[in-house]
Amino acid sequence: MTRMPPTMTAPPPVVCIVDDDAAVREALDSLFRSVGLNVATFSSAADFLARENASAPGCLVLDVRLPGVNGLDFQAQLAAMDNRLPIVFMTGHGDIPMSVRAMKAGALDFLSKPFRDQDMLDAVSMAIERDAAERRDATAIGALRQAYASLTPREREVMQHVTAGLMNKQVGSLLGLSEITVKIHRGNVMRKMAARSLAELVRQAEALAAHS
Amino acid sequence: MTTGALLALAVFLVDTFTALQGAVAVVYLVVVLLVAASGSRRAIGGAAFGCMGLTIVSFVRGHGFPALDAAMLRCLVSLSAIAITAVLSLRARDRLATIAGQARLIELTHDSIYVRDMDDVIVLWNTGAEQLYGWTASEAMGQRATQLLATALPGHHTVVDAALFSAGRWEGEVTQKHRDGRTVIVATRCALLRDDRGKARVILEAGTDVTARRAADAALSESEDRYRSMFEKARFSFWEEDWTLVMDRIATLRDQGVTDLAGYLQVNPAFIRECCALTQVTDVNDATVRMLGARCREDLLGPLDRFLPPTDTTFSRVILTIAQGGGVAEGETHIVNLKGERLTVLFALNMPLGPTRFDRVLVSVVDITDRKRAERALMAVQSELAQAARITALGEMSASIAHEVNQPLAAIVTHGEASLRWLRRPAPDLHEACDAIARVVRDARRASEVVHRVRSLASKEPRQHVRFDLATLVAECALLLEGEMAQHHVVLGVDIAADAPLPRGDRVQLQQVVLNLMGNAIRAMSDVRGARTLVLRARADGEESLLVEVEDSGTGIPEDIAAHLFDAFVTTRGGGMGMGLAICRSTVESHGGRLWATNRPEGGATFHFTLPVTVAEEAGA
Numbered sequence: 001m002t003r004m005p006p007t008m009t010a011p012p013p014v015v016c017i018v019d020d021d022a023a024v025r026e027a028l029d030s031l032f033r034s035v036g037l038n039v040a041t042f043s044s045a046a047d048f049l050a051r052e053n054a055s056a057p058g059c060l061v062l063d064v065r066l067p068g069v070n071g072l073d074f075q076a077q078l079a080a081m082d083n084r085l086p087i088v089f090m091t092g093h094g095d096i097p098m099s100v101r102a103m104k105a106g107a108l109d110f111l112s113k114p115f116r117d118q119d120m121l122d123a124v125s126m127a128i129e130r131d132a133a134e135r136r137d138a139t140a141i142g143a144l145r146q147a148y149a150s151l152t153p154r155e156r157e158v159m160q161h162v163t164a165g166l167m168n169k170q171v172g173s174l175l176g177l178s179e180i181t182v183k184i185h186r187g188n189v190m191r192k193m194a195a196r197s198l199a200e201l202v203r204q205a206e207a208l209a210a211h212s
Numbered sequence: 213m214t215t216g217a218l219l220a221l222a223v224f225l226v227d228t229f230t231a232l233q234g235a236v237a238v239v240y241l242v243v244v245l246l247v248a249a250s251g252s253r254r255a256i257g258g259a260a261f262g263c264m265g266l267t268i269v270s271f272v273r274g275h276g277f278p279a280l281d282a283a284m285l286r287c288l289v290s291l292s293a294i295a296i297t298a299v300l301s302l303r304a305r306d307r308l309a310t311i312a313g314q315a316r317l318i319e320l321t322h323d324s325i326y327v328r329d330m331d332d333v334i335v336l337w338n339t340g341a342e343q344l345y346g347w348t349a350s351e352a353m354g355q356r357a358t359q360l361l362a363t364a365l366p367g368h369h370t371v372v373d374a375a376l377f378s379a380g381r382w383e384g385e386v387t388q389k390h391r392d393g394r395t396v397i398v399a400t401r402c403a404l405l406r407d408d409r410g411k412a413r414v415i416l417e418a419g420t421d422v423t424a425r426r427a428a429d430a431a432l433s434e435s436e437d438r439y440r441s442m443f444e445k446a447r448f449s450f451w452e453e454d455w456t457l458v459m460d461r462i463a464t465l466r467d468q469g470v471t472d473l474a475g476y477l478q479v480n481p482a483f484i485r486e487c488c489a490l491t492q493v494t495d496v497n498d499a500t501v502r503m504l505g506a507r508c509r510e511d512l513l514g515p516l517d518r519f520l521p522p523t524d525t526t527f528s529r530v531i532l533t534i535a536q537g538g539g540v541a542e543g544e545t546h547i548v549n550l551k552g553e554r555l556t557v558l559f560a561l562n563m564p565l566g567p568t569r570f571d572r573v574l575v576s577v578v579d580i581t582d583r584k585r586a587e588r589a590l591m592a593v594q595s596e597l598a599q600a601a602r603i604t605a606l607g608e609m610s611a612s613i614a615h616e617v618n619q620p621l622a623a624i625v626t627h628g629e630a631s632l633r634w635l636r637r638p639a640p641d642l643h644e645a646c647d648a649i650a651r652v653v654r655d656a657r658r659a660s661e662v663v664h665r666v667r668s669l670a671s672k673e674p675r676q677h678v679r680f681d682l683a684t685l686v687a688e689c690a691l692l693l694e695g696e697m698a699q700h701h702v703v704l705g706v707d708i709a710a711d712a713p714l715p716r717g718d719r720v721q722l723q724q725v726v727l728n729l730m731g732n733a734i735r736a737m738s739d740v741r742g743a744r745t746l747v748l749r750a751r752a753d754g755e756e757s758l759l760v761e762v763e764d765s766g767t768g769i770p771e772d773i774a775a776h777l778f779d780a781f782v783t784t785r786g787g788g789m790g791m792g793l794a795i796c797r798s799t800v801e802s803h804g805g806r807l808w809a810t811n812r813p814e815g816g817a818t819f820h821f822t823l824p825v826t827v828a829e830e831a832g833a
Contacts, residue, residue, distance in 0.1 A: 023623035023655045030648045031626055034633035034641075065615070092618045113622030117629035 013058035013128045014038045018048050019090070020067050024113070028061060031117055032124065045074045057135055059108070059127030061120075064091040064098065072098065075105050084134055086127035090115070141211045144204055147193045155192070158185040162198070163205040216246040220263060227270040237267040237290030241297045248301030256305065260298030264291050324398070324419045327405075328357045330412055344398070344421055346391025357417075362389040372402075376415070380404045385422065397423045443495075449503045449577040452495040453516065453561075455534060455570040458487045462535050473535055477528040484528045491516040494572070503579050504549040511550065519547045521554070523703070530561055534573065544580075554698070556584040592692055598720075613666050620659040627652045680719045682750055682760070683708050689727045693734060702734050702744045709751040715758045715823040717803045722823070725796045725807075729762040729819045732792065736766030736817065756825050757805070763818045768811040777809060796821075 015037050017028045025041040032039045038058070042048040045066055060078075064071035075087055089102050089110045099110035108130065109123035151159065154175075161171045172182045195201040220243045227236045240263035247259040271287040318325050318336075324344035327336035334357050337349040345352070345361060352360065364387045365372050375382040382402045390396050398419040405414045443450050462473065465483075470476050477484055496504075496512045504519070506512050520527060526543040533541035542560040549555055561575045631648035634641045686706055690697075697704060715722070730746065737744040745765045753759035769777060778797045793807075800807040800821045807821040 021619045021623065023620055023651065023658070024626070026651060027623045027626035027630060027648070027655075030644060030651075031630035031633065034630050034637070034644065090622075092615045092622070113618055114625035115622070117626060117633070120626075 011056055012038055013131065014040050014053075014056045015058055015061060015124055015128075016048060016051070016085070017041045017061045018043075018045060018066065019061075019063040020044065020065075021063070024063070024090075028120070031120065035121060037124070037128075045069045045077075057128070057131050058085065059124055059131055060085045060087045061124065062087050062089055064089055064102075072102055072105070075102065075107065079106070084131075086130045088120070088123045088127055141207060144193070144208055145211075148208060150192050151189060155185050155189050158182060159189045159193075159201070159205065162186055162189070163202045216243045216259060219243050219246065220259075220266060224266045224270060227267070228273055237263075237270070237287065238293055240264075240267060240290065240294050244294060244297045244301060248298075248305060253302060253305065256298055256301050260294055263294050267291055267294070324421075325416065326352065326357065327414045327416045329414050332356045332358055334360070335414060336416075341419075344390075344396065344419060345388070364388070376402055376404050377412070380406075385426075386419075395423075396421055397426045444497050446497060447499055449500040449557075449579070450497045451493055451500060451575040451577065453573045453575055454492040454494045455573050457490040457492070458531070459535070459570045461487060461490060462531075474528075474532055477531065484531065485517065485522065487531055488517040488520055488524075488527055489515045500577070503555070503577070504547075505551045505553070519549070521546055521548050526559075533561070534563070534570070547577075555579050555581045557581075588691055588694060591688075595692060613662070616662045616666075617659055620655040620662070623655045624652050624659070627655065677717055678719060679714045679716045680722075682712070682715055682758070685719065685723050685726060686748055689723065689730055692727065693730055696731070696734050697746070700734055700738050700744060702737060702746050705745060705747040707747060707749045709749075711752060712750045713752055713758055713825040715825060717823060718799075721799045722803070725799050725821070726760070726762070728792045728796050729821075732819075733762055733764035733766065733817075736764050740766055752825075753822055757822045758825055759820060759822050761818050761820050763812065763816065765814075765816040768815060769809055769817050774809075774811075778807070 015028075015032050017025055017032075017039065019025050019028070019041075020043055022043070025043070029039045029041055040051065042051065045068065048060075062071050062074065066074065069077075071089060071091075078085070078087075086108045087102075087106070089099070089107050090113055091098065091110070092113050102110050108127045109119075111119060111123065148156070157175060158171060161174060162168075166174070168179050168182045168186065171177075172179045175182070177185075189195075190201065193201060193204055195204060220240065223236060223239045223243070230236075243263055244256065244259050248256050267287060267290050271283070275283050318338045321338070322340050322343075324341035325336070325338045326334055326341045328334050334352050334355050337347070337352040341352065342348055347355075347360065357363070366384050366386065372382050372384070380403060382400075384400060386398055386400050387395050388398055399422045400417055400419045403416045403418075404412055405416060407413050443452075465473070465476070493513050493516055496509055498509075500512065501507075501509055504512060524545050526545040529543065530541040533539055540560055540562045542558070544556065544558050546554050547557055556579075558578045558580055559575055561573060563569065563573050627648045631645040631652070634645040634648065683706070686708070690704055690706070696702075726748075730748070733746045737746070743765060745763075747761075747763040749761045749763065751759055778793050797807045800823070804824045805822040807819065809817055809819045811817050
């Protein structure tokens with residue numbers, strides 16, 4: 001991830017708090033605002049799903065015991081909806097099996113109430129960072145896909161064989177083309193994909209394969 | 213006699229005044245015999261000498277004193293004939309007198325006596341025989357005995373004959389017929405009488421009617437057989453015990469001036485054990501052999517104390533019942549079988565032969581060990597269920613309370629920390645900090661309310677305070693802990709003072725307290741060598757309170773534990789939660805009593821608690 005984020009300005013991250021206890025919501029709201037974070041509070045899972053600006057970056061701070069739905073089940077529900085917002089769990093009666101299950105399902109941290117403020121802030125900032133990174137990856141992949149979509153079928157074939165490590169001459173004989181024609185297609189591929197070297201084109205091919 | 217005299221005169225005249233040559237004097241023999249037939253010894257003697265005198269007179273008158281000639285010889289023959297006849301007559305007379313006496317004796321006896329000759333013909337038949345067989349003497353005489361009486365011998369007649377002829381006598385029981393046809397059983401003694409030359413002459417049979425006695429014997433024997441059969445084959449365990457030695461011992465005691473046996477037994481437990489050892493088991497049935505795990509009946513005979521453990525409390529009552537002349541003593545106790553297993557049994561003891569026969573006391577025993585075990589298991593399960601339900605409810609409630617209290621606590625902490633952050637910002641935001649602190653106060657109040665609510669909830673639980681009998685409660689606890697006590701070889705002593713007042717309170721809760729303290733005591737002794745004694749005492753403590761003490765002979769309370777013995781989560785046992793004593797203390801205190809512990813100077817610990825006897829004030833929950 002050496003590349004810089006895309007040039008367009010990303011919206012500021014929001015910490016979403018879901019807890020049925022108003023006092024806990026208020027306290028977390030105050031704590032996160034005191035360190036300059038944006039906060040949105042919800043008293044139930046349903047309220048959270050119905051929020052505006054659902055695509056905003058940030059993280060989710062979720063109480064395990066929620067009215068209507070269990071926090072762990074809600075985590076599974078979100079994953080099924082391809083919502084990748086990182087989750088920090090809170091529990092009033094933290095037990096090990098439950099936290100193990102949450103962590104295995106991808107939770108970022110599992111904090112027992114009452115928690116230390118620094119632990120909560122560390123967990124949340126890590127979650128926001130993880131979210132930002134995932135969004136960056138997603139953006140990069142999106143650009144690659146767009147570029148790949150602009151290739152002609154012949155150019156995709158050439159790209160496939162070149163990135164597999166074949167010489168121009170070999171690609172030509174495989175596709176029944178002259179070496180010169182292969183060179184022209186290859187030049188177009190490099191330009192359209194904005195790849196500055198064959199090594200970068202290979203990495204791009206791998207990233208596309210991984211996210212296909 | 214007169215005839216004899218006349219005949220003698222006639223002979224004398226003929227002998228003297230006729231010239232008949234011959235032994236006329238021999239006719240004097242007839243005179244002697246006539247006298248002998250009815251006269252006394254003296255008369256016979258007189259007649260003989262008279263006749264001899266007359267013979268000599270006749271001879272002298274007719275012959276003078278000639279030399280020894282034929283006439284002289286005849287005279288001497290006559291004289292010796294008269295003398296011999298007289299001697300013989302005298303002897304015959306003696307014998308006759310004996311026989312007459314014997315015959316009178318025979319008539320006098322109530323036994324039946326008859327005599328038969330070697331042809332089985334009856335020649336003598338006494339009054340006893342008339343009564344026994346119904347035939348008069350005149351009817352019986354001359355009849356064949358075997359035919360008349362339809363005699364049936366116990367064996368073959370040749371065997372009886374052989375005995376009779378070789379030994380001269382035979383005894384046995386025969387069945388015969390009465391004149392009216394009914395059968396009589398006669399105990400018979402036969403004797404074979406021989407004459408001087410040893411020739412068998414007659415058989416004398418003396419008999420006694422034993423028909424009635426035999427019938428009674430048969431009835432008795434049948435009754436005994438029936439008893440035996442019941443005794444042997446019954447599915448119950450039956451014992452026969454010989455109490456003679458015990459009764460002798462009690463008699464000695466009474467001779468020594470002991471009048472109140474019950475009182476004596478109460479203060480002399482050693483005497484009870486002594487009596488137990490003196491009681492002899494003389495017979496048992498198969499069911500007993502099986503119950504006690506013996507190989508055979510003989511394994512079980514001997515002193516009773518092998519089977520009755522020293523913890524038995526029923527034997528003194530049995531002694532009293534028997535000493536007071538019988539009746540039935542029954543109860544429930546434990547016996548130890550040959551494998552060392554402890555059986556719980558119901559027993560009943562009685563004296564089938566009456567209050568004077570102590571050598572054959574019958575005891576019936578039913579093994580109820582399995583039934584007891586099942587009852588105990590059921591009780592234990594019920595108690596465990598109740599306990600489990602209580603623990604589950606407690607667990608759920610505490611989880612819920614923990615959540616209720618934890619939420620505001622979490623909020624308070626976070627608000628506090630947030631307010632610090634607002635204040636520590638380069639430009640402190642007092643407004644936000646104040647808001648956060650105000651919420652700290654608000655949420656702390658809320659937490660306090662939750663706690664208050666829980667307390668009022670607990671005190672709302674209806675308390676059922678009743679008066680109850682501590683002894684019954686302790687007995688139930690002992691039953692529940694019986695297995696554990698047996699496993700750890702703990703002997704339980706219960707000493708509740710007779711004047712101890714009845715406590716009042718929630719019986720279920722207080723039973724848990726007693727159960728807990730007893731259980732602790734048992735486990736405290738699990739590593740102790742030597743006697744393991746658990747004693748529960750109770751007595752009045754002042755006017756309005758009952759003091760209960762649970763005492764063990766364990767290792768005592770370690771010093772480092774003593775100070776916080778009653779705190780929650782303090783335990784010396786790996787498996788314990790450390791809640792038992794904490795709950796015990798709060799239970800006792802909620803009843804208005806106190807619970808404390810001390811170490812005993814002789815080793816072990818005592819837990820003491822008091823309970824008010826009057827209605828407990830609702831001490832704060």
